[in-house]
Amino acid sequence: MAKYVYDFTEGNRNLKDLLGGKGANLAEMTNLGLPVPPGFTITTDACRHYLATGVVPDGLEQEVAEHLDALEKQMGRRLGQADDPLLVSVRSGAKFSMPGMMETVLNIGLNDESVHGLAKQAGGNDRFAWDSYRRLIQMFGKTVLGIDGDLFERALDELKGRRQDTDLDAGELQRLVETFKGIVREQTGKDFPTDPREQMRLAVMAVFDSWNAPRAILYRRQERIPADLGTAVNIVAMVFGNVGDDSGTGVAFTRDPGTGTQGIYGDYLQNAQGEDVVAGIRNTIPLEELERIDKTSYDELLGIMKTLENHYKDLCDIEFTIERGKLWMLQTRVGKRTAAAAFCIATQLVDQGLITLDEAVTRVTGDQLAQLMFPRFDADADRKRIAKGMNASPGAAVGKAVFSSERAVELSEQGEDVILVRRETNPDDLAGMIAAKGILTSRGGKTSHAAVVARGMGKTCVCGAEELEVSPAEHRFTAPGGVVVSEGDVISIDGTSGEIFLGEVPVVDSAVVEYFEGAPPEDELVKAVDRIMRHADSARRLGVRANADTPDDAARARRFGAQGIGLCRTEHMFLGERRQLVEDLVLASTDEERQAALDALEPLQKADFTQIFQAMDGAPVTIRLIDPPLHEFLPDIVDLSVKVATDSPADRVTEKDRRLLAAVKRLHEQNPMLGLRGVRLGLVIPGLFAMQVRAIAQAAKEVPGARPEIMIPLVAAVQELESVREEAERILAETGVEALIGTMIEVPRAALTAAQIAEAAEFFSFGTNDLTQMAWGFSRDDVESAFFSRYLDLGIFGVSPFETLDREGVGRLIRIAVEEGRSARPDLHLGICGEHGGDPDSVHFCHEVGLDYVSCSPFRIPVARLEAGRAALAETDSDTR
Numbered sequence: 001m002a003k004y005v006y007d008f009t010e011g012n013r014n015l016k017d018l019l020g021g022k023g024a025n026l027a028e029m030t031n032l033g034l035p036v037p038p039g040f041t042i043t044t045d046a047c048r049h050y051l052a053t054g055v056v057p058d059g060l061e062q063e064v065a066e067h068l069d070a071l072e073k074q075m076g077r078r079l080g081q082a083d084d085p086l087l088v089s090v091r092s093g094a095k096f097s098m099p100g101m102m103e104t105v106l107n108i109g110l111n112d113e114s115v116h117g118l119a120k121q122a123g124g125n126d127r128f129a130w131d132s133y134r135r136l137i138q139m140f141g142k143t144v145l146g147i148d149g150d151l152f153e154r155a156l157d158e159l160k161g162r163r164q165d166t167d168l169d170a171g172e173l174q175r176l177v178e179t180f181k182g183i184v185r186e187q188t189g190k191d192f193p194t195d196p197r198e199q200m201r202l203a204v205m206a207v208f209d210s211w212n213a214p215r216a217i218l219y220r221r222q223e224r225i226p227a228d229l230g231t232a233v234n235i236v237a238m239v240f241g242n243v244g245d246d247s248g249t250g251v252a253f254t255r256d257p258g259t260g261t262q263g264i265y266g267d268y269l270q271n272a273q274g275e276d277v278v279a280g281i282r283n284t285i286p287l288e289e290l291e292r293i294d295k296t297s298y299d300e301l302l303g304i305m306k307t308l309e310n311h312y313k314d315l316c317d318i319e320f321t322i323e324r325g326k327l328w329m330l331q332t333r334v335g336k337r338t339a340a341a342a343f344c345i346a347t348q349l350v351d352q353g354l355i356t357l358d359e360a361v362t363r364v365t366g367d368q369l370a371q372l373m374f375p376r377f378d379a380d381a382d383r384k385r386i387a388k389g390m391n392a393s394p395g396a397a398v399g400k401a402v403f404s405s406e407r408a409v410e411l412s413e414q415g416e417d418v419i420l421v422r423r424e425t426n427p428d429d430l431a432g433m434i435a436a437k438g439i440l441t442s443r444g445g446k447t448s449h450a451a452v453v454a455r456g457m458g459k460t461c462v463c464g465a466e467e468l469e470v471s472p473a474e475h476r477f478t479a480p481g482g483v484v485v486s487e488g489d490v491i492s493i494d495g496t497s498g499e500i501f502l503g504e505v506p507v508v509d510s511a512v513v514e515y516f517e518g519a520p521p522e523d524e525l526v527k528a529v530d531r532i533m534r535h536a537d538s539a540r541r542l543g544v545r546a547n548a549d550t551p552d553d554a555a556r557a558r559r560f561g562a563q564g565i566g567l568c569r570t571e572h573m574f575l576g577e578r579r580q581l582v583e584d585l586v587l588a589s590t591d592e593e594r595q596a597a598l599d600a601l602e603p604l605q606k607a608d609f610t611q612i613f614q615a616m617d618g619a620p621v622t623i624r625l626i627d628p629p630l631h632e633f634l635p636d637i638v639d640l641s642v643k644v645a646t647d648s649p650a651d652r653v654t655e656k657d658r659r660l661l662a663a664v665k666r667l668h669e670q671n672p673m674l675g676l677r678g679v680r681l682g683l684v685i686p687g688l689f690a691m692q693v694r695a696i697a698q699a700a701k702e703v704p705g706a707r708p709e710i711m712i713p714l715v716a717a718v719q720e721l722e723s724v725r726e727e728a729e730r731i732l733a734e735t736g737v738e739a740l741i742g743t744m745i746e747v748p749r750a751a752l753t754a755a756q757i758a759e760a761a762e763f764f765s766f767g768t769n770d771l772t773q774m775a776w777g778f779s780r781d782d783v784e785s786a787f788f789s790r791y792l793d794l795g796i797f798g799v800s801p802f803e804t805l806d807r808e809g810v811g812r813l814i815r816i817a818v819e820e821g822r823s824a825r826p827d828l829h830l831g832i833c834g835e836h837g838g839d840p841d842s843v844h845f846c847h848e849v850g851l852d853y854v855s856c857s858p859f860r861i862p863v864a865r866l867e868a869g870r871a872a873l874a875e876t877d878s879d880t881r
Contacts, residue, residue: 004046005063007070008039013312018043020232022093025332032311034304034329038074039088039236040067042204044095047230050208064204068197068235075237080109080196083117087132087238090203092210094231097333099452100427101219102210102231103143105203106273107136107238111194115177128243130173131165135273137180137192140199144206147187155179166271200235207233215430222434222457227795239328241321242273246294249274252287252301252318254309257337257455258391260344264288264302266318267445274319274330283464284445297327308332313354314363315345336455338394339368343528357535358873364532365870366840366863371395371458372529373516373859375507377494384502386479389440389465391498392451397438397460398492398504401485403472405432412436419491421477423470425450433459438493440500442468442477460495468500516560516862533862536869537561539876542846543853544864545622547833549573554615557858561865564620564707565612566765566855567833570692571626573608574601585685587659598691605692609699609708618705622765622833622855624744625692625724627678627713673779678714682724693728697735708739711765716747718756725760740829745817746770754817758824765855766814768834768842772801775810802835805842811849818849831855840867847871 011019011027019027023041030036042064049057072078077086087109092102110118110133119129138156142149159176160168168176184192193199210216211231220227241249252266267284269276270293291298301320304327308316317335321328337345346360355363377383377396399417402408405428408420412435420436422429424443433439433453438460441450445464454461469478475487483502485491492505509517511526521530545566546557554565574582581601588594612621644653644661682689693710700706710728715721725741732739742763745751748771754764773780780802791797805811814832821828831853836842838860846854847868856864 001059002045002057003063004043004057004060005067006041006043007067008036008041011041016095017229018045018232020044020093020095020234021097021333022091022331023232023234026234026236028311029308029329029332032307034307035327036329037237037239038071039234040071041093042233042235044230044232047208047211047232048228050205051211051230056205061201064235068200071235071237079200080111080114081117082113084121085109085114085117085196087114087118088200089234089236089238090200090207091234091236092207092231093234094211094225095229096223096225097336098216098219098223098225099336100449101216101430102213103203103207104275105136105139105143105206106275107132107139108199108203109196109238110136111196114196122240122243125243126170127168127173128240130170130177131168131242132240132273134173134176134180135275136199137177137184139275140192140203141180141184141187143210144202145184145188147183151183151187152180155183204233204235207231215427218430218434219453221792221798222430224799227798236330239321239323239326239330240273241269241323242271243324245270246325247321247323248272248290248293249276249321250284250287250290250319252305252320253335254305254316254318255341255345255348257315257317257335257341258394260315260337260341260348262348267448268293274321283443283466294322294325297322297325300327304329310354313349315341336452338455339364339371339458340394340525342368343372343532344524347528347531357531358539358876361532361536361539361866361869362873364866366843366867367458369512369529369866370860370863372512372525373510373862376496376510377492377501378506378508381506383492383505385499386481386483386485386502387465387467387500389442389462389468389498389500390445390451391494391496392445392448392463393439393454393459393461394496395438395458395460396492396494396496396505396507397436398490398507399437400488401440401477401491402432402436402487403470403475403477405429405435407487408432408435419493421470421485422450423472424448425453433457438462438495440465440468440491440493442466442470454495460493462493462495462498462500465498465500517556518559533561533866536866538869539872540865540868541872542843542851542864542868543831544861544868545620545831545833545853545855546858546861547837547855548612548858551611551615553858554612554621557861558616558619560858560861562619562858562861563853564622565616566622566831566837566853567711568612568621568623569627570605570608570624571628573605574626578604583660585688587656591686594685595687598687602691602695605695606699609696610702613699613703613706613708616706618707620707620709622709622711622742622763622831623692623696624711624713625679625682625689627681673773679712679720679724680714682712683720689724690727690731693731694735696739697732697737700737700739701735708737709763710739710741711763712741712743713767714746714770715743715757716749718753718760721757721760742829744833745814746774748774748813751813751817755820755824758821758828761821761828762825763829763831764817764821766817766830766832766834766851768805768810768814768832768836769802771813771834772806772810775806775813776801804839805836805845807845811845815849818851822850838864843867844871844874847875 008027008030013024013028016024019041075086077084079086089106091104115129115133119126122128138152141147181192241247248270249272250268256265266287268290269284315335319331342364346363349355350360399419401421402418408418411418417437419438420432421440424441441463442465451463467480492501515526521527543563545564546562547567548554548557548565549569549572585597696708700708712724740762742761744767745764746767830851833855837854838856
């Protein structure tokens with residue numbers, strides 16, 4: 001019979017798939033002998049069964065009852081016992097951290113009888129007991145019964161006025177309990193459930209259901225967390241931080257999650273429960289203040305933090321509660337950190353002997369590296385600082401101030417950059433946080449909801465800017481000196497310094513980009529990046545090339561570490577002033593006219609290639625012969641038709657206009673992307689490809705060490721390639737230049753007939769943009785705005801197939817082409833040159849299927865280098881296990 005419930009003593013941190021991150025780590029801390037309240041975990045298997053069928057699996061209720069009986073026996077109290085109650089928390093806990101996205105209910109087991117027993121337990125502390133009871137009804141009402149949380153908040157705000165919630169006395173809290181029960185009755189038509197076991201059962205179901213809550217789905221999509229994992233449920237004996245000033249709750253990090261600096265980082269709240277800290281509803285005090293308040297607990301906490309970091313060999317994020325001077329550990333996990341902190345911490349741990357350099361490379365990601373390459377504010381620019389908060393998540397963000405999640409989404413969809421300004425964020429603000437360039441709050445610390453979520457997403461965030469008076473209802477905030485910022489006003493926030501500026505502050509290249517451009521590594525972060533990149537380069541098997549069409553792009557690509565050019569698009573060389581020459585080619589009615597047009601283009605092409613070969617200094621350059629359809633180089637058929645038809649004095653029609661219109665009509669296609677382009681164009685217009693090959697050969701002859709590779713685009717049949725190859729080989733032989741000749745695999749038929757095509761090709765380069773379009777049967781330019789958002793909502797896409805390679809469909813075509821191509825030609829060179837070449841997940845796929853290199857835009861080259869190293873190290877680690 002399947003087992004669905006595990007006591008904390010039965011699990012360990014390696015069971016995250018089954019017990020979720022929280023449950024696995026609670027079990028691990030229990031095994032380490034740390035002070036963890038006893039409890040048990042309902043597995044993700046149970047959740048998945050419930051989500052699939054709508055009912056809990058057979059045997060689950062009996063297992064829960066047995067574990068609850070054991071917990072009651074261990075604690076010497078029964079759940080909700082009137083004179084001496086055991087209370088429990090019911091907490092979610094997925095494999096991957098999803099802060100605030102799913103449900104938690106505290107103080108399960110309280111009712112009108114047990115509240116008095118709780119007060120007795122606390123030495124007659126009625127205020128504590130009624131505060132705990134109102135919290136239960138408020139959390140249960142919102143999360144389990146689906147009542148609008150604002151109804152409870154308004155009742156609480158009305159009662160306390162300008163006071164803090166800690167200023168309410170027992171009598172006021174007792175009246176608030178009655179008010180809250182009235183809200184439950186009015187909103188649901190039923191009384192608040194008083195049976196403790198029924199409270200627990202309903203809370204467990206609510207946690208299961210929260211896996212598919214809109215905010216949880218949105219967060220998973222943002223973080224690329226699989227939708228089929230489900231969540232575990234942790235049932236834990238309650239310990240109380242809201243008993244009095246000798247109690248409290250806090251969150252701690254073993255290192256600064258913003259910078260990686262070692263020290264004491266965290267927030268603490270006296271006389272509070274854990275949700276008060278992460279919700280940011282009261283401003284916390286720095287963790288080091290705990291030494292003054294309760295030195296015994298402080299010293300014990302520091303010892304535990306050291307134990308956990310050495311055990312997990314990483315930055316740990318810790319939640320704890322102190323109940324009347326007794327320290328309890330409620331959670332630990334490998335903490336979310338900024339991109340800068342990730343690189344610094346990885347190298348620090350190497351220096352401390354906790355991990356190897358191989359492990360350090362696997363601890364950082366290409367996405368994090370890309371974040372470090374974002375611009376920063378220009379320190380020398382004129383700036384008007386209006387306030388300062390906590391530097392919760394670094395970066396430079398500029399945008400219009402907005403005061404609601406809905407408005408952030410609305411303006412973002414209109415193409416506006418926005419900064420979401422809130423007193424504090426909560427999980428319902430997630431859509432606006434994703435849409436915004438940055439997040440600014442007047443409350444909360446580095447462990448608040450805004451800070452934790454922003455760090456996880458790589459969003460710039462400034463929290464706890466207490467100088468600001470935020471008025472969401474009036475859509476404005478007021479800064480010191482009477483500065484008023486209304487919705488739509490532009491502000492700039494610096495997540496590295498915590499500063500807030502009025503207006504737009506100019507940005508400059510980041511120090512990491514300057515390093516890739518050739519500046520020596522000087523500060524700790526850049527030194528860490530340099531160290532990681534050097535080791536990744538030494539470990540990787542995949543080469544990294546650039547998609548570059550100009551000498552400037554080629555030169556930057558080399559500085560960024562490109563080992564060649566994997567895609568030089570020659571059609572970009574026919575734009576601008578040269579468009580006229582293309583028109584002449586199209587209008588040519590005789591062989592002589594056509595040759596004259598080609599003769600005019602050839603020296604221009606040769607000059608282009610010469611400069612690119614010089615910039616690449618002996619590295620291979622893959623040049624794709626002209627690919628896009630001719631309509632991209634010709635006047636719009638409608639505009640030209642109108643001009644010829646009207647023949648106005650202001651815009652006289654020439655004979656060339658009439659000839660051009662006739663040519664445009666002759667060449668017009670209903671679907672030009674599937675029409676006369678690529679190899680078809682080269683075969684239909686005699687001499688076009690020959691001109692390009694001759695220009696390549698002549699340029700290569702002039703540049704010592706040049707290594708041209710000629711790529712024939714859009715080949716679907718080997719006969720097409722053979723026809724072009726024969727002419728290209730003749731030209732190369734005439735000029736005495738050696739060059740590989742290959743093709744771009746971008747048509748599904750080419751992938752499926754790769755064995756045939758490989759007989760005539762010395763290399764394949766997968767053009768995954770077109771291959772994705774043709775495999776899925778849609779045009780990228782048309783469909784992304786038309787229905788992709790709906791497909792993402794429905795879960796048809798986990799991520800856009802143009803962003804990350806579709807492994808099951810397009811990836812299978814690539815696998816077939818790799819296997820069959822190399823079966824026909826074992827020395828076949830294989831690469832990828834679509835946009836996926838710079839996508840981290842796609843780089844790992846390219847390593848797995850055995851490609852020789854990836855090619856991407858110059859700015860993505862460092863990302864591809866790092867991910868190629870990570871892919872090789874992950875494979876090595878897998879082989880040694």
